[in-house]
Amino acid sequence: MELSKKAQRIEPSVTLEITAKAKEMKENGVDVISFGAGEPDFNTPKNIIDAAIKAMNDGNTKYTSVNGILPLREAICKKFKEDNGLFYKPSQIVVSTGAKQSLANTFLAILNPGDEVIVPTPYWVSYPELIKLADGKPVFVKSDEKSDYKFTKENLENVVSDKTKAIVLNTPNNPTGTIYSADELKVIANFAKEHDLIIVSDEMYEKLIYDGEKHISIASISQDAYERTIVINGLSKSYAMTGWRIGYCGASEKIAKLMTSIQSHVTSNVCSITQYAAVEALNGPQDKVNEMIGEFEKRRNYMVDTIEGINNLSIIKPKGAFYIMINIEKCLGKEINGQILNDSMDFSAMLLECEKVAVIPGKAFGLDHYVRVSYATSLDAIKEGLMRIKKFVDKLNS
C-alpha cells in the first residue's frame, strides 16, 4: 500500500532528533553536554503555574472557543499595542498549540498548490516543511556573511516570480540571532508592497534581545505593512513555557477566520488550563522574564568571547534569541578517528562521538559550513562544553 507521498517528502526535525539522542545518552549514564536545546532551561515562573492550578480548581477544564478565550485574546491585543504599537481587535487574534501551529495554520490559510514562499537562509527548520505540507513551494534566499545573513532587496529580487505569494521574516532570528533594523524592515515592506506579497513575520524571540537593541515588528512600519502581515508569536521562549504549547497570531479578520476554521478541525482550542496561565503570563509581573534575559546575555557574552578564542572557529555575533552559529569551514576536510569531516553532519556526529557534545548541524538550517549551539543551558555546562569543543577542534588533523 502506498502511503502519502506528501508526508514522505517531509523531513523530520533534525533539532528534535539530536536533542532526543543527547537525552537518551544522558539517561544511559553518558556525560553528555547538550547545546541542542531550543528551550530555556528555567522553569515556568511560579505566578503562571499558580494561575494554571487556579484554573483547574475553578473548573476551567472544558473546551473553549477555537480561537482562544476572550480574556487571553484581549491580553494579546494589549501586548501587541504596548510592545509593538500594533492595534488588533480580539477577532484578529488566533491562539494555537504553539507558534508552530500558528505557522501551519498560516500556510494552510494562504497557499494554493504551487504558490511560492520566499524563505531566508539560514531558516528555522520547520518553515520549508510546513510550506510543503500546505502544497506550497519554499524558495530559498541566499544571503551572506557580509549582511549577517539577513536578506537584502537584491537577494529578494533574484528569487521573486509571478508565483510568489508570501515572504517569511524571522527577527530576532533562529539560528543566527540577528535582528533586522527599521531601515531594513522598510526595504522588505516596500518590496512586499511592490510585489503584492503576504509577510509572515515570526517574532518568537522578540523579548530575548541584548546590547540594548530594540525589536521592531514589520507590521508597525506602515498601514500597508500592517494589512499584509501575519504576526506570529508565542510564550514558549519568553516565559519558559515550551511544554504548555501556546502560540498566537495577529492577522486580518479574513485570514484569522480561515485559520480558526482550519484549527477547528485539527486541534480545536489550546488546552484551557494553558490559556488561563497565559493570561497571567502576559498581564502579570514581568520580572522573571527580565531575570532570564539578563542570564542569557551573560551566557552569550561568555560563549562569544570563548569561541572567538578557539583556533579555526568563528561566529555570527548574535543580538537576540539564544543561539550562536559557529563557522566550521576551516575544520571541514580534516580527519578525526579515521573519519573525514565533509560537512556539518559529520562534524556534529563526530563531536558527539568523541567528546559527548551535542550541537545542531547547520545543514538543518540550509547552511552546511556552520553548527548551531544554544546557550539555553547552565553556565557550568557551557564552560565544560566549550572546553570539549576546543579539544575536539585542536585534535583535528588535516
Ligand SMILES: Cc1ncc(COP(=O)(O)O)c(C=O)c1O
Ligand atoms: C523561529 C521559531 N518559530 C517558531 C517556533 C515554535 O515555537 P512553539 O511552537 O514552541 O511556540 C520556534 C521553536 O523553536 C522557533 O525557533
